[in-house]
Amino acid sequence: MLCPPTRRAGSRHHRHKENIVQQDPTHGPEPLRVAVNGSVAVLTLTRPEALNALNSELIGRLMVALDALELDAEVRAIILTGSGRAFSAGADIKGFLPHMRTGSRAAVAHFLRPGQRLTARVDAYPKPIIAAVNGLAFGGGCELVEATHIAVAAASAVFSKAEINIGIIPTFGGTQRLPRNIGRKAATELILTGRRFGAEEARRLGLVNRVMADEALMPTAFGLAREIASKPPLTVTAALSAIHRGQDAAIDGGLAIEEASFAAIVPTRDAVEGVAAFVEKRAPHFIGR
Structure with a gap:
């Protein structure tokens, strides 16, 4: 169920609302906090006692929140982060263990597929999702980072593809997205080693875009999100779609995807305005149409 948005006085750019996903008081603490400030939404994993491990409830809440935010025309960028000392320590292995013991079919249905659906949703999302990696990003948490469009990390962040250490392989898309x-x-x-690696190595490898002091993480993520949110939203979506659909295509197929994406945005009001503003040497005014 969605809570109606609450608005601050003034323009829509000062809009603020929280808890898009309404908490059920019979189920204990809410595992996900959703806050919208102007054109930027922040999704915060709030299971710090479990290092923000991804259990079935949290995965479900993330999917519901992403569905709601996709339909919110005023939200143009999303930040995904964690509370406490972890971004996410990965899948909630304790919760999924009974399914593992039941056998392959149960493990695939209840463990692998929900995680793959989540990372696929993030990967193909029509609005930019920025990971703000505040701490540990292990296993499924690292796979969430891999699926986001942009990632920034605190200097203290630590990553690991740790599944090998418990006898399994990455199951939320990691064997496919990490090589990409x-x-x-x-x-x-x-x-294959499951070793831990720091934020600077993650940046050198290309897993994250930027590394900064811990206290600068969220200001940096917000600055980046607001910069992207100021761009024409239909064009941002077209660019994300072309990148996502073209990443596995041969060059000719990728160029065809780019052509189709370009053709789709040419008639938009923002594209016409942007080109006209450039020619007329003035700042463009984008309205999202």
């Missing part, structure tokens, strides 16, 4: 993020050989080493 950082290259086959680097990904193979990390997946």
Whole structure:
């Protein structure tokens, strides 16, 4: 169920609302906090006692929140982060263990597929999602980072493809997205060793875009989100779609995807305005149409 938005006085750019996903008081603490400030939404994983491990409830809440935010025309960028000392320590193995013990069909249905659906949703999302990695990003948490469009990390952030250490492989898309993020050989080493690596190595590999002091993480993420949110939203969506659909295509197919995306945005009011503003040497005014 969605809570009606509450608005601050003034323009829509000062809009603020929280808890798009309404808490059920019979189910204990809310595992996800959703806050919208102007054109930027922040999704915060709030299971700090479990290092923000991704259990079935949290995955479900994330999916519901993403559905709601996609339909909110005023939200143009999303930040995903964690509370406490972890971004996310990965899948909630304790919760999924009974399904593992039941056998492959149950493990795939209740463990692998929900995680893959989440990361696929993030990967293909029509609005930019920025990971603000505030701490540990292990296993499924690292896979969430891999699926986001942009990632920034605190200097203290630590990453690991740790699944090998408990006898399984990455199950939320990591065997496929990590090589696409950082290259086959680097990904193979990390997946097969399960070793921990820091934020600077993650940046050098291409897993994250920027590393900054811990206290600068959220200001940096907000600055980046607001900068992107100021761009024409239909064009941002077209660019995200072309990148996502073209990443596995041969060059000719990728160029065809780019052409189709370009053709779709040419008739938009914002595209006409942007080109006209450039020619007339003035700032463009984008309205999202």
